[in-house]
Amino acid sequence: MRARGLVAAFLLFLTLLLFHRPLFLGEAFLPADQLTHLAPWKGTQRPPVAWNVLRFDGITQFYPWRLQVARSWRQGQLPLTNPYAFSSEGGTPLLANSQSAPLYPPNLIFTLLGETNLWYGFGLSAALHLLLAAAGIYRLARALGVSRTGALLACTTFSLSAPVICWLSLPTFLCAAAWLPWLLLAIHRRSALSAGLLGGLVLLSGHLQVALFVLLSAGAYAIVLYGRSAKAWGGIAVAGALALCLAAPQVLPSLELSKQSHRAATGRPDLELFRTKSALGLPPQSLLTFTAPNFFGNPTQGSGVYWNANRFPDGGIAPNNYAEWANYIGVVPLLLALLGAMAAPKARFFAGLALYTLLMAFGTWANLPFFFLVPGWAQTDNPGRILVISAFALALLAGFGLDALPKASVRLRLGVLVGVVFSLAIGLALAMNHVSSLPKTTNITWADVLAMGLPGLMLAVVWLVLGAAVLLLGPKQPLVRPVAVGLAALDLLSWGWGYNTTLPAKAVYPVTPGIAWLQSHAKDALIAPLNDQWSNGIEPPLNAVLPPNSLTVYGLHDLAGYDSLFYKTAKDRIQAATSGDNPCPQQNGNIVFIKTVEAAVALGAKYIVASPDRPLVPAFEVVYSGPDLVIYHNPAGTDAPPPSTTVPGSLKLGLALSGLALLAYSSASIAKARSKSSSVL
Incomplete structure (x- = not known):
């Protein structure tokens, strides 16, 4: 003992x-320190570690996923869909990813x-x-x-x-x-x-x-x-x-x-x-x-x-x-x-x-x-x-x-x-x-x-x-x-030691003035952060802003997306709006960006968001400009369509099989326990 x-x-x-x-x-x-390489969080603190695109996934994928799942369960809903990514498509599958x-x-x-x-x-x-x-x-x-x-x-x-x-x-x-x-x-x-x-x-x-x-x-x-x-x-x-x-x-x-x-x-x-x-x-x-x-x-x-x-x-x-x-x-x-x-x-x-x-x-x-x-x-x-x-x-x-x-x-x-x-x-x-x-x-x-x-x-x-x-x-x-x-x-x-850094909780997706503006004025609108120089190397991306999934944290609707599995049609539509160019960065087909103003407009973005250091002069009104973000308004843009609430047949079948399995497991466990009890007596 x-x-x-x-x-x-x-x-x-x-x-x-x-x-x-x-x-x-x-x-x-x-790995929230990775956010400080990007707008709107750039400058909120000095990045303590170098850019590491794989560790970055921990903050740009898993945190938004866990958050959206928790929101759904606490609202008494099945976490079927993330309505805040690929929002022009009505969202993207969440449970199925x-x-x-x-x-x-x-x-x-x-x-x-x-x-x-x-x-x-x-x-x-x-x-x-x-x-x-x-x-x-x-x-x-x-x-x-x-x-x-x-x-x-x-x-x-x-x-x-x-x-x-x-x-x-x-x-x-x-x-x-x-x-x-x-x-x-x-x-x-x-x-x-x-x-x-x-x-x-x-x-x-x-x-x-x-x-x-x-x-x-x-x-x-x-x-x-x-x-x-x-x-x-x-x-x-x-x-x-x-x-x-x-x-x-x-x-x-x-x-x-x-x-x-x-x-x-x-x-x-x-x-x-x-x-x-x-x-x-x-x-x-x-x-x-x-x-x-x-x-x-x-x-x-x-x-x-x-x-x-x-x-x-x-x-x-x-x-x-x-x-x-x-x-x-x-x-x-x-x-x-x-x-x-x-x-x-x-x-x-x-x-x-x-x-x-x-x-x-x-x-x-x-x-x-x-x-x-x-x-x-x-x-x-x-x-x-x-x-x-x-x-x-x-x-x-x-x-x-x-x-x-x-x-x-x-x-x-x-x-x-x-x-x-x-x-x-x-x-x-x-x-x-x-x-x-x-x-x-x-x-x-x-x-x-x-x-x-x-x-x-x-x-x-x-x-x-x-x-x-x-x-x-x-x-x-x-x-x-x-x-x-x-x-x-x-x-x-x-x-x-030190490979996995920790930061104060307030460093996890802080709300900057530009994000607060979007939360007040663009709650239901389609939003297009512009990213066309993403990096999978040792240098951080240039002019990067609000990478896909980050708007999920703030309850805002992103035209782009980043997921393990998503519908190919969602990527194809963005690629078509980008004049046929691949909207994904090299070596990572899971992350889909809006790379051009033209693509944002074609996909119905009501607000186009750019990093302040990005050279951009579109024919749209600047509705917010600060050290964190520049936000443009497209009057022809639209709001996000409602997400699908249809429960897929595969989930219904899976729930039935899981229920039967749990019943069989419980029955077998009880029978086994009784058998042991009888042998002892």
Whole structure:
């Protein structure tokens, strides 16, 4: 009992260490500092971090989605539609976009908090899911025979790893991944009902891509664990059916929308598309970042975020965001994970899972069967996102490796150390080759990269020395085992500290004078913020103003939109009004802008909004001009049409299936409880 209490205290301490500011100091766990790069919030405070377009999604997508869902529930309405995006179309689907996740039970937090305190829910939700994931890995590791210290190393490694920390500001990522250890634990215990319930939560969590990774990993574990047991496979079928039925009210509308969305496949997947998608996987030189994570830069440093790049089949450069290729799990855990993979027979499944998912993350042939056989896989991007599964498997392997230390031969331990040092050297060579092959117009030299990466390399050497001490002294010094846990935590905390910034709650979508004017004069009008120079790079966009979804926060109707899934017809109409030019920025087809005054007029905008630093002289009356916004009035513009209130048939069917599943689950649970009670008597 005392040991369990110490473990619980340790996990709680780690969680509170990461989230003490949003939980207790009144700060929002939201990337609201990214707003200060744009009008009308520019100048309200100095941006503390560099522009990071992926973290920006946390404030421009998830906050408006959670807010609109909470508004709907508190008004006693189904959150079917967001009427404030793509407003000329009567709004855009909200429940069916998947990542709004209105039916995911833990998201009730946001509805209970309400509009005023919604910001608090993001820190609370992230903390609870991180604690959930850590506790799940600990329980799974113990069930697999790992010692308490090894299990602590496993949950510490995963909870603080790069694939987790870098995605915390996009909540659905962790919401889906956090249930993986619990799902595997249910499969390990052969509990079909628990596995079905957990699978339903995974699907409801909102991130269908990560949910697919989780369910495929669970399926692979079941295949290995159960073999040819007909009874066990019957349980798997029950679990799968239960999961699908429980999630049907949210998943079925998403599938229906996907067929009519901008992501809808226009033809069968082919090898050319496969090669293009694979180019977004980790480039070979990312082998270096397993030990030196910031060698190519870090967004918190404000430079070098895109020095790491891959190549498309046509020879073009394919850069990516730091988070998409973040693979760091700590040097000591990495060494122990390799030891566990080779020295622990019980860890073979997780060794195979780690290896295969890493091959997938690097965009290799390992993706081929899923690309052609799994529906929807070909429409997803960034193979590197499966690194969250790799980190999970490697974390468990680290726990096995820590336990294997006393019995592992010196030769094996030295081999692990030499292998990691060798991978560091190969990574350096690949990085040099990468930089030398970049176009001369980038003006990046190996000397530049080495100068920036040298501190990280030196730190990697320090951690390798400490890791060598753990490997070589572990069998003789029992205290080395808890020290290894401490070193892993220190390494990962020192790397990830400050990646996710917090700000005072008042910094989350403050109301500026220009916004107040719109709220007073344009409550029902169609509004067109003009954005034509958006940036997915390390420099913030020029003349950007009120990006899509921000008007949702203020209850105003935007012609533009930004969503995971939306009707293709909405984008097509905006594209037609933009003289056929693509209204989306390069590399992000989810965000649709109004780029020209002509498009705004053609779409019926009553008010056209521009950044004060944008050169614009339209033949319209300026009704507001301030340091935050310039607003023009189009007398021929219109008000937004009413949103659709029709409940889609897919939702009705999903609710019926979910009701039947809950009834079946309750009945089976009661029958099981009675059976246990009878056996005891």
